[in-house]
Amino acid sequence: MSQGSSHRVAQVVAPGSNPFEMAIGMELFGITRPELDVDWYDFVACSTGDDLTVREGLFTMHCPGTLDDVATADTVIAPNRPDPEAGYGDEVIEALRAAAARGARMVSFCTGAFALADAGLLDGRTVTTHWRWADRFRRRYPDVDLRPNVLFVDDGQVLTAAGSAAAIDLGLHIIRTDHGAAVANAVSRRLVFPAHREGGQQQFIERPAPQAGEATLSGVMEWATAHLDHPLTVAELAGRAAMSPSTFHRRFLAETGTTPLRWLHHERIDHARSLLETTALDVGEVARAAGFGTAANLRQHFRRHTGVTPTAYRESHAPAPSTPGRSPG
Secondary structure, rough: OOOOOOEEEEOOOOOOHHHHHHHHHHHHHHHOOOHHOOOEEEEEEEEEOOOOOOHHHHOOOOOOOHHHHHOOEEEEEOOOOOHHHHOHHHHHHHHHHHHHHHHOOEEEEEEHHHHHHHHHOOOOOOOOHHHHHHOOOOHHEEEEOOOOOOOOOEEEEEEEEOOOOOOHHHHHHHHHHHHHHHHHHHHHHOOOOOOOOOOOEOOOOOOOOOEEEOOOOHHHHHHHOOOOOOOOHHHHHHHOOOHHHHHHHHHHHHOOOOOHHHHHHHHHHHHHHHHHHOOOOOHHHHHOOOOOOOOOHHHHHHHHHHHHOHHHHHHHHHHOOOOOOOOOO
16 A cells, blocks of 8 residues: 555445445445554445445445446445346446456445456456356356355456455455554454464354364464464474374364464564564564564465565554564463
8 A cells, every 4th residue: 555645445335235245345344443543445436326225124224325436546446246146237337347348346245246347357366266166157157266265366567366364364364465464463353253264264164163161273273372482383282282193183174174384374474574664673573473483484475375474564564663573471
């Protein structure tokens, strides 16, 4: 985001839109957050101008914006609906196409990927949508690289999320990209939602309800995030959970949709990002505090994950000197 000017977000709402995903866009980008002391988004919900009824006639709404607002937006959220093959109308499709042509960031939640595909914006790109619609999407858009088993995909100018709550994951990812990990974490706390679920996690996780008296892994995960400067291993975490490593691995995958090592790696990266944003620690100190050991090791993993070096990331997020945000344990 450019400094000193609000980033304009236009969310297009269509007749029959899913109210849940629509509300997620409004909650994440439309509600002002003066407590964060950052230049927040300038949000508008827009439509073709007429009153519209959302899914199953739950309520009727009038959007304050029109498709003219799409023409000036920095980020455009495509409309989604439970019957995406019904189409969105030429006026909406042309507005999406024009926004992408001038370089706007294009976002879809759930079946909104159909709208972007109808506009011809997804050919050759990697995207996702709700798993339920994967087969139909593939048949209709064979030139799109669909990944139906992930939460969201960041393909540069185009970002797509899977069904329902995955829209929150993508929205927090966008906030993290624009404002940094500390701001994204603060928003997630307001939402009482996990701060960072990586996009590559599975959409559908087999998570049977624990039996009475059966412990979840949340306590072990909380302990691990407070001791990221330690050389943690799966065997050590399994021991704290009173499980064998193989049982712990299976339980962890069932509860979170990812492996213990992948989760731990992303926790380390996220902690490093926060330290780069909020402290004056040098790169070597950040590496040790986040559990990467050396500056060289941090640079390698950080660049692979974020696309930039730790130093470049710090410069772009203008950190204020302070003490580390986590206890070294």
